[in-house]
Amino acid sequence: MDLFYVLLILLITTRAFGELAERLRQPSLVGELLAGIALGALVAAYPETFPAFVGLHDNEVFVTITDLGMFFLMLFAGLEMQPHKIVENAKSAIAVACGGMVVPLALGIAVGWAFLPEGDLRFAQCLFLGVALAITAVPATVRILMDLGQFHTKVGQTIISAAVFDDILSLVLLAWLTALMSLGGPPAALEIVFLIAKIAAFFAATAIIGLLVFPLLGRSMPHFREQEFEISAVFVSAFGFAVLAELLGLHFIVGAFVTGLYFGRKTIGGARFERIRSTTSAMTFGFLAPIFFASIGLDLNLTALFEAPVFVLVVVAMAFFGKMAGAGGAAKMIGTSNRNALAIGVGMSPRGAVELVIAGIALKAGLFAEAPPGDTVVGNMFSTVVIMAVVTTVLSPIILEKVFAAKPDGD
Amino acid sequence: MDLFYVLLILLITTRAFGELAERLRQPSLVGELLAGIALGALVAAYPETFPAFVGLHDNEVFVTITDLGMFFLMLFAGLEMQPHKIVENAKSAIAVACGGMVVPLALGIAVGWAFLPEGDLRFAQCLFLGVALAITAVPATVRILMDLGQFHTKVGQTIISAAVFDDILSLVLLAWLTALMSLGGPPAALEIVFLIAKIAAFFAATAIIGLLVFPLLGRSMPHFREQEFEISAVFVSAFGFAVLAELLGLHFIVGAFVTGLYFGRKTIGGARFERIRSTTSAMTFGFLAPIFFASIGLDLNLTALFEAPVFVLVVVAMAFFGKMAGAGGAAKMIGTSNRNALAIGVGMSPRGAVELVIAGIALKAGLFAEAPPGDTVVGNMFSTVVIMAVVTTVLSPIILEKVFAAKPDGD
Numbered sequence: 001m002d003l004f005y006v007l008l009i010l011l012i013t014t015r016a017f018g019e020l021a022e023r024l025r026q027p028s029l030v031g032e033l034l035a036g037i038a039l040g041a042l043v044a045a046y047p048e049t050f051p052a053f054v055g056l057h058d059n060e061v062f063v064t065i066t067d068l069g070m071f072f073l074m075l076f077a078g079l080e081m082q083p084h085k086i087v088e089n090a091k092s093a094i095a096v097a098c099g100g101m102v103v104p105l106a107l108g109i110a111v112g113w114a115f116l117p118e119g120d121l122r123f124a125q126c127l128f129l130g131v132a133l134a135i136t137a138v139p140a141t142v143r144i145l146m147d148l149g150q151f152h153t154k155v156g157q158t159i160i161s162a163a164v165f166d167d168i169l170s171l172v173l174l175a176w177l178t179a180l181m182s183l184g185g186p187p188a189a190l191e192i193v194f195l196i197a198k199i200a201a202f203f204a205a206t207a208i209i210g211l212l213v214f215p216l217l218g219r220s221m222p223h224f225r226e227q228e229f230e231i232s233a234v235f236v237s238a239f240g241f242a243v244l245a246e247l248l249g250l251h252f253i254v255g256a257f258v259t260g261l262y263f264g265r266k267t268i269g270g271a272r273f274e275r276i277r278s279t280t281s282a283m284t285f286g287f288l289a290p291i292f293f294a295s296i297g298l299d300l301n302l303t304a305l306f307e308a309p310v311f312v313l314v315v316v317a318m319a320f321f322g323k324m325a326g327a328g329g330a331a332k333m334i335g336t337s338n339r340n341a342l343a344i345g346v347g348m349s350p351r352g353a354v355e356l357v358i359a360g361i362a363l364k365a366g367l368f369a370e371a372p373p374g375d376t377v378v379g380n381m382f383s384t385v386v387i388m389a390v391v392t393t394v395l396s397p398i399i400l401e402k403v404f405a406a407k408p409d410g411d
Numbered sequence: 412m413d414l415f416y417v418l419l420i421l422l423i424t425t426r427a428f429g430e431l432a433e434r435l436r437q438p439s440l441v442g443e444l445l446a447g448i449a450l451g452a453l454v455a456a457y458p459e460t461f462p463a464f465v466g467l468h469d470n471e472v473f474v475t476i477t478d479l480g481m482f483f484l485m486l487f488a489g490l491e492m493q494p495h496k497i498v499e500n501a502k503s504a505i506a507v508a509c510g511g512m513v514v515p516l517a518l519g520i521a522v523g524w525a526f527l528p529e530g531d532l533r534f535a536q537c538l539f540l541g542v543a544l545a546i547t548a549v550p551a552t553v554r555i556l557m558d559l560g561q562f563h564t565k566v567g568q569t570i571i572s573a574a575v576f577d578d579i580l581s582l583v584l585l586a587w588l589t590a591l592m593s594l595g596g597p598p599a600a601l602e603i604v605f606l607i608a609k610i611a612a613f614f615a616a617t618a619i620i621g622l623l624v625f626p627l628l629g630r631s632m633p634h635f636r637e638q639e640f641e642i643s644a645v646f647v648s649a650f651g652f653a654v655l656a657e658l659l660g661l662h663f664i665v666g667a668f669v670t671g672l673y674f675g676r677k678t679i680g681g682a683r684f685e686r687i688r689s690t691t692s693a694m695t696f697g698f699l700a701p702i703f704f705a706s707i708g709l710d711l712n713l714t715a716l717f718e719a720p721v722f723v724l725v726v727v728a729m730a731f732f733g734k735m736a737g738a739g740g741a742a743k744m745i746g747t748s749n750r751n752a753l754a755i756g757v758g759m760s761p762r763g764a765v766e767l768v769i770a771g772i773a774l775k776a777g778l779f780a781e782a783p784p785g786d787t788v789v790g791n792m793f794s795t796v797v798i799m800a801v802v803t804t805v806l807s808p809i810i811l812e813k814v815f816a817a818k819p820d821g822d
Contacts (some may be wrong), residue, residue: 003475004482004663008650015643022636064414064472071415225433231697232426239419252415279693282686286642 002052003061007291009053013039014290027147027397029140032290033390036297043298057299067252069292070139072284074253075238077142077160078260079277080151083210086161086261089154092334093161099330100162100348101169104133104322111318115311117375121367125381127177128362129315132355132385133322135170137393138163138253140296140350143289144397148404155340159347162327164257166348168199171250174358198248206241206255210262218268230272231279234263293393296352300390304383308376312384319388320395323349343403350396351389359385413463414472418702420464424450425701438558438808440551443701444801447708454709468710478663480703481550483695485664486649488553488571489671490688491562494621497572497672500565503745504572510741511573511759512580515544515733522729526722528786532778536792538588539773540726543766543796544733546581548804549574549664551707551761554700555808561815566751570758573738575668577759579610582661585769609659617652617666621673629679641683642690645674704804707763711801715794719787723795730799731806734760754814761807762800770796 014032021031043053056062086093112126119125141163142151150156172195214237221230241255265273304312328345336344362368363382371378425443432442454464467473497504523537530536552574553562561567583606625648632641652666676684715723739756747755773779774793782789 002654003478004650004653004657004666008647008654011643011650012647015637015640015647019635019637028637061471061475064475067414224430226426226430226439228693228695228697229426231693232422232701235698236419236423236426239415239422242415243413243419246415255415275689275693278686279690279697282639282642282690283694284639286639286690287646290643 006052006056006062007065009039010035010291010294011287014294018290025401027144027401029143029147029293030394030397032293033297033394035290036294037300037390038297039294040298040300053298057295062295065288066292066295069284069288069295070253071238071242071256072280072288073139073142073292074256075234075260076277076280076284077138077151078257079263079273079280080146081157081160081261082264083261085157086164089158089161092158092331092336093165095330095334096158096162096327096344096348097165097169099333100136100323100327100345101134101166101173103326103329104319105130105173107318107322108133111314115314115377117372117378119370119372119378121370124177125367125378127173128358128367129381129385131170131173131177132351132359132388133315133319134166134173135351135355135358136163136166136323136348137350137352137355137389138167138257139289139292140352140393140396141347143293144350144400145347147397148401150343150400150404155343155347158331159344162344163348164254167251167254171195171199177358177362195249199250202245202248202250202254203258205244206258206262209237209241210258214262214267218272221268221272230268230276233268234259234276234280237263296356296390296393299356299386301383301386304380304387308380308384311377311380312387315384315388316391319351319392320346320349337408339403339406339408343400346396346400346403350393352393355389356386359389417463417467417473418476420450421446421702421705422698425705429701436812438555438812440554440558440704441805441808443704444708444805446701447705448711448801449708450705451709451711464709468706473706476699477703477706480695480699480706481664482649482653482667483691483699484550484553484703485667486645486671487688487691487695488549489668490674490684490691491557492568492571492672493675494672496568497575500569500572503569503742503747504576506741506745507569507573507738507755507759508576508580510744511547511734511738511756512545512577512584514737514740515730516541516584518729518733519544519726522725526725526788528783528789530781530783530789532781535588536778536789538584539769539778540792540796542581542584542588543762543770543799544726544730545577545584546762546766546769547574547577547734547759548761548763548766548800549578549668550700550703551763551804551807552758554704555761555811556758558808559812559815561754561811566747566754566758569742570755573755574759575665578662578665582606582610588769588773606660610661613656613659613661613665614669616655617669617673620648620652621669625673625678629683632679632683641679641687644679645670645687645691648674707767707801707804710767710797712794712797715791715798719791719795722788722791723798726795726799727802730762730803731757731760748819750814750817750819754811757807757811757814761804763804766800767797770800 013035017031017035018028019031021028039053043050047054108130109126112129116122116125141159145151145156145159151160172192217233221233238256238259241259242252243255245255246252263273263276324345327348328341331344332338332341359382368378368381424446428442428446429439430442432439450464454461458465519541520537523540527533527536552570556562556567556570562571583603628644632644649667649670652670653663654666656666657663674684674687735753735756738759739752742755743749743752770793779789779792
């Protein structure tokens with residue numbers, strides 16, 4: 001890969017589109033996604049003019065850069081949040097996460113059942129669609145709330161906590177889907193119990209390290225002589241938690257997020273915390289996050305929109321309706337105001353990130369390979385899910401900005 | 412590549428060894444290199460225990476991370492230097508660079524002629540050895556002077572300027588070597604003239620952009636609304652200059668360095684400059700540079716030491732003697748004190764970085780492929796050059812620390 005050339009073009013385009021978005025009173029994230037979509041269209045139309053961009057999403061180096069983008073974004077989100085806020089919001093967050101997972105999952109399976117042709121893989125395909133609708137993209141949600149200045153509000157904190165719980169719940173769904181794809185049947189109950197035990201082990205281990213070892217590390221920092229020791233300490237912890245998360249079946253972004261959670265002002269001292277926060281923010285928003293969001297836009301492929309337009313429209317509509325009814329409905333039921341329940345529903349809507357990875361795995365596993373003659377849905381499922389992911393990620397911040405601009409109806 | 416696992420192990424090991432080095436009153440760079448050597452030995456002994464580390468130096472993702480390490484280090488070095496200091500030191504720097512290039516080149520060719528067997532490739536092999544001895548590793552030199560607190564002294568500035576000139580001169584040598592390897596004969600005079608014209612074009616273009624566009628950019632910064640705009644501006648400029656450098660036949664590190672040179676306190680304002688400096692320093696010394704220096708140590712392969720010990724010892728001795736006589740001698744001739752001339756000779760001695768890349772290219776081009784029966788030198792040239800690069804990079808800071816500790820004899 002022509003590393004510096006690709007980074008140059010992506011960074012200059014995303015920042016220019018982001019600036020334009022801000023001038024039009026939209027979150028810069030929207031500009032960055034559109035920059036990716038525009039570049040993707042340009043590359044598709046003139047591949048010989050932009051050879052370095054052809055097949056970029058399969059390039060291992062580029063995927064690493066976008067992974068680092070998610071990693072830094074989640075680390076920063078963790079630094080900005082405090083564990084006690086998550087505990088405070090746990091009840092409503094779990095309700096929102098469960099509602100926001102079950103309803104879209106059921107809708108996805110139902111839509112699949114209605115549109116997909118008979119076949120051996122039909123149930124696995126339906127479940128894939130359900131999982132695709134159920135997963136919230138935590139990195140996108142984090143960025144949207146930050147862009148809108150709503151990260152630290154009660155609604156914002158509920159959305160983030162719920163999105164993280166959603167991410168954890170989705171692992172159970174993923175295990176189910178993976179078992180269906182590889183074994184042809186549902187996983188044994190024991191496997192699910194084992195997975196849940198591993199997830200519990202991750203949070204127990206990180207809590208012990210975060211609450212006991214990090215404060216010790218913080219107090220010993222002045223005794224180390226090495227330059228930039230505190231930054232290394234954060235990266236070592238975050239890489240360690242990311243490795244642990246992957247070992248125990250979680251996504252590495254959970255490890256980065258949890259690291260940030262336990263590295264607080266009190267743990268390591270105010271000046272050191274500010275230095276770490278400033279570096280992480282600069283690298284995230286000034287460099288890696290725009291490239292990550294552009295990469296989501298770059299993946300967009302509109303084939304499905306022409307070949308199976310009804311299916312695409314239904315999936316996109318259900319993506320919004322599912323989170324609105326599930327997450328927003330759950331929030332409403334536990335006493336959130338109408339405006340805030342709507343904000344929660346929209347805030348949980350962006351897909352993208354992990355979802356695109358899962359769709360790629362399903363594609364490679366051959367889940368969409370066998371379509372009966374005349375059927376246009378199965379062959380377009382991958383493209384449909386990518387369209388849904390991009391559309392929800394672009395529209396959510398635009399809608400959310402309007403929702404937050406409305407007068408609060410009390411909470 | 413198991414990205415986070417590899418980064419975790421490398422960062423924790425380099426920082427631990429670096430801390431140990433500091434406690435033993437050695438630059439932390441020495442600890443980082445030794446960490447890489449120790450890990451490399453461990454991996455060679457127990458490859459099945461560390462599968463993620465086997466073949467790491469051929470892994471595209473890992474090479475990208477180390478490239479980013481060089482990139483950040485050179486960008487930071489540029490930020491720390493001012494163009495007018497380079498102009499002030501230009502006369503002595505050019506003298507030191509030329510002396511430090513011609514003498515080791517001649518010594519390398521002579522050593523090659525003495526040790527290498529007759530053959531079609533003999534002259535190309537001799538020239539390769541000369542080039543290997545002539546190139547100074549700018550990133551290593553920068554780091555050593557920073558570790559020793561000598562970056563801003565007159566001697567330090569002369570060494571850095573000379574090392575950068577050396578890097579530029581080495582491109583002409585490289586063009587010669589590449590032509591010999593691919594065409595079997597020296598390049599046409601026109602090609603060398605063309606190369607020099609391209610190098611001049613790079614410096615003219617970057618000077619125009621740096622002196623005219625950067626100050627405009629600096630003044631317009633308050634008008635942009637995007638978050639972390641100043642960091643993006645530096646990265647966009649640095650990626651752009653890196654791409655331009657590679658287009659015009661220079662190494663990308665020259666582009667990163669020149670970007671830093673033109674981004675000064677006056678160009679963009681003190682507060683913004685400090686923010687950029689702080690972020691670059693944190694990312695460089697807290698994360699990427701230790702991994703880059705460990706990667707140099709990881710490459711070490713001691714085969715040559717057992718199979719062609721005399722050749723290895725002579726090459727390592729000539730590596731130090733060549734820079735001492737050439738760069739130090741030139742410094743002495745233009746009136747530098749004995750202590751400072753010695754410091755310049757030692758400071759120009761570290762190889763590693765670019766050199767290892769060139770050795771890899773020569774290896775792939777088959778320069779060491781045809782050895783006559785019974786000959787042990789040709790087959791061990793690659794390993795010898797790597798040993799020389801590592802030894803000079805490890806020993807230079809250790810010797811330099813002693814030289815600077817000695818009483819200055821006036822200048």
